[in-house]
Amino acid sequence: MRRAFSGIGATRGLALGRACIVQPQALDIAEERIEPGRVEAELERLHEALSEARRELIAVRERIRGAIALELGEFLDLHALLLEDPELLSGLDQLIRTGHYSADYALKLQRDRLAAVFDSIDDPYMRSRREDLDHVVGRVHAALHRGGDCVDAPGGLAGEVLVTDTIAPSELAQLTERGIVAIVTAQGSALSHSAILARSLHLPLVVGAHEALSHVNDGDAIMVDAGSGQVIVEPNAQDLRRFRQLQRENEREQRQLARLKRKATRTRDEVDIALYANAESRQDVSQALELGAAGIGLYRTEFLFLQRNELPTEEEQFFAYRDVVLGMGGRPVTIRTLDLGADKADSCGLALGAEPNPALGVRGIRLSLREHGLFRTQLRAILRASGYGPLRILLPMVSCREEVLAVRELLLECTRDLRDEGHEIAEQVELGAMIEVPAAALALAGMIRHVDFVSIGTNDLVQYLLAADRNNDQLGSIYSPLHPAVLRLLHEIFALGRRTRTPVLVCGEVAGDERYTRLLLALGLTRFSLHPGSLLQVRRVVRDADLHALRRQAPALLRAADRAGIERALQRLEAPE
Amino acid sequence: MLERQIVVGNRLGLHARAAARLVQTLARFQSAAVLARAGREVNAKSIMGVMLLAAPKGSTVTLRLSGVDEEEAMQAVLDLFESRFDEDA
Numbered sequence: 001m002r003r004a005f006s007g008i009g010a011t012r013g014l015a016l017g018r019a020c021i022v023q024p025q026a027l028d029i030a031e032e033r034i035e036p037g038r039v040e041a042e043l044e045r046l047h048e049a050l051s052e053a054r055r056e057l058i059a060v061r062e063r064i065r066g067a068i069a070l071e072l073g074e075f076l077d078l079h080a081l082l083l084e085d086p087e088l089l090s091g092l093d094q095l096i097r098t099g100h101y102s103a104d105y106a107l108k109l110q111r112d113r114l115a116a117v118f119d120s121i122d123d124p125y126m127r128s129r130r131e132d133l134d135h136v137v138g139r140v141h142a143a144l145h146r147g148g149d150c151v152d153a154p155g156g157l158a159g160e161v162l163v164t165d166t167i168a169p170s171e172l173a174q175l176t177e178r179g180i181v182a183i184v185t186a187q188g189s190a191l192s193h194s195a196i197l198a199r200s201l202h203l204p205l206v207v208g209a210h211e212a213l214s215h216v217n218d219g220d221a222i223m224v225d226a227g228s229g230q231v232i233v234e235p236n237a238q239d240l241r242r243f244r245q246l247q248r249e250n251e252r253e254q255r256q257l258a259r260l261k262r263k264a265t266r267t268r269d270e271v272d273i274a275l276y277a278n279a280e281s282r283q284d285v286s287q288a289l290e291l292g293a294a295g296i297g298l299y300r301t302e303f304l305f306l307q308r309n310e311l312p313t314e315e316e317q318f319f320a321y322r323d324v325v326l327g328m329g330g331r332p333v334t335i336r337t338l339d340l341g342a343d344k345a346d347s348c349g350l351a352l353g354a355e356p357n358p359a360l361g362v363r364g365i366r367l368s369l370r371e372h373g374l375f376r377t378q379l380r381a382i383l384r385a386s387g388y389g390p391l392r393i394l395l396p397m398v399s400c401r402e403e404v405l406a407v408r409e410l411l412l413e414c415t416r417d418l419r420d421e422g423h424e425i426a427e428q429v430e431l432g433a434m435i436e437v438p439a440a441a442l443a444l445a446g447m448i449r450h451v452d453f454v455s456i457g458t459n460d461l462v463q464y465l466l467a468a469d470r471n472n473d474q475l476g477s478i479y480s481p482l483h484p485a486v487l488r489l490l491h492e493i494f495a496l497g498r499r500t501r502t503p504v505l506v507c508g509e510v511a512g513d514e515r516y517t518r519l520l521l522a523l524g525l526t527r528f529s530l531h532p533g534s535l536l537q538v539r540r541v542v543r544d545a546d547l548h549a550l551r552r553q554a555p556a557l558l559r560a561a562d563r564a565g566i567e568r569a570l571q572r573l574e575a576p577e
Numbered sequence: 578m579l580e581r582q583i584v585v586g587n588r589l590g591l592h593a594r595a596a597a598r599l600v601q602t603l604a605r606f607q608s609a610a611v612l613a614r615a616g617r618e619v620n621a622k623s624i625m626g627v628m629l630l631a632a633p634k635g636s637t638v639t640l641r642l643s644g645v646d647e648e649e650a651m652q653a654v655l656d657l658f659e660s661r662f663d664e665d666a
Binding site: 077078081082084085086087088114117118310311 | 587588589593594597600601604619620622623624625626629661
């Protein structure tokens, strides 16, 4: 019987396969005692399970490679240590020997005891390590129940769709290698570590499908459309037809887009538009190059600082920046200096006070100018990398001219020092400001001659302009670039850039959203910086556009008094010329 | 039996990663090891114990080692703290 339900599509992709159910563990284990005579057997069962869990961890560790290995490695090492922990183990043995509890229950009791201690620690980072404890305990529970657990099926998992409660990143990597074609979880979020990993692995993932476990049985045929979050159990003929159709469309689209890889981003009326890539990893960089990006328009550096116990050294940063510059083979790379606030800074060793309002607090350039040592180190590392290829520096959250001037001073000092030390520093390292604070946007005319370029961070700019938190799903559609204030401000900035011959880029999400490409072109934008995954789609729209005709529509767009008016004007933009 | 007071010098103290390095180092030796701070004592070979001690930067911990290889073990631990757990590597 056909059943359908939905969740949140965390990645794109379609899959059709056999359902493999893995029930949630650990939390509902009933108290279970065993007969005194069975103590030794139970102890053996426990130790077997522990050994198996250890073996699994070693196997996962060996199989994962590349960027994932770097991220997961640390957690896996920690998990392995937890499994060898004398405190954990002696406690378990005690519970079985003298308490006569079953292995499962002893494990639960021990876990609860330790979790309580973790929870009592005043440190959020430590408290979050409790998840590691749960993952490890979950693994042992699973090993204890190996009999009914299909995750260990000898034939691997080819063609299976895993349906479970939640999925840990380490499990994801392992499952993909064993042939799983999609995962559906009852809990989870599209922003979790697992979701991010699933995207890199191109694995269809649907999360938050609360009814999943009650609608699906082991072995059912199951169809997953991760793009829409739709899941169909025991699909009928119509579903299957639609699936094949969607698949064909996807493939056709991929082929079409692939053809655009080496094509110029040139409008129908022969104007070249520059598409830069936003990047943060080696994969982003190589993808950018492969897709013919004009360069890196925004290289995020936060990852070097987060999830670490100490600040990254100058050497470490220098290697990372040099890597990107060399990786782009002569195309310009724009490195954005640390864009963190006090809320995240804690986790990388900066003891700053808690702020009531982090979004309006000491973040971005403000933090950097305050943490002199940190900033100098980053600037030095960037300047040293400039000897290897065209490099630009981008400053986040600039709100006034003084900040830019202070940085220029600092750059002069650092350059002098570095040259004295014998380093090769480029003659010209361009400095740009991210325009995301409304004050900077409105007073840009007074600041623009002190920068070599500007990059509009529309995500935060729209947030501050509309006083709407983009992560607050209670706001509905209030957070949207389709507001007269936004359009007018963008238009002004583009015009100012032209008048002063200062390059203006847009690097926020709207730049990568093909629904807004014509809008941005109409308002006067000629340089986009976007996620490589959207580059080909945007190029397609540009190649299909008549720039001068679009620009002639700008007055109509700017006259619109409200969102509805903008949308009407947008529809006219879409109409073929 | 050897006992030493050690100042925790790395930025975030004996956090998970540093704790793991300490435990991994001590695992190489036979000696029993106890780590103490502010009246609390934990088995220094237990990752849970060391993590839960949550010794922050600037705090002083006492390490007690007892066994045939206690001198080697102590030196290894001192080196580790000295190098701030190789976190710059």
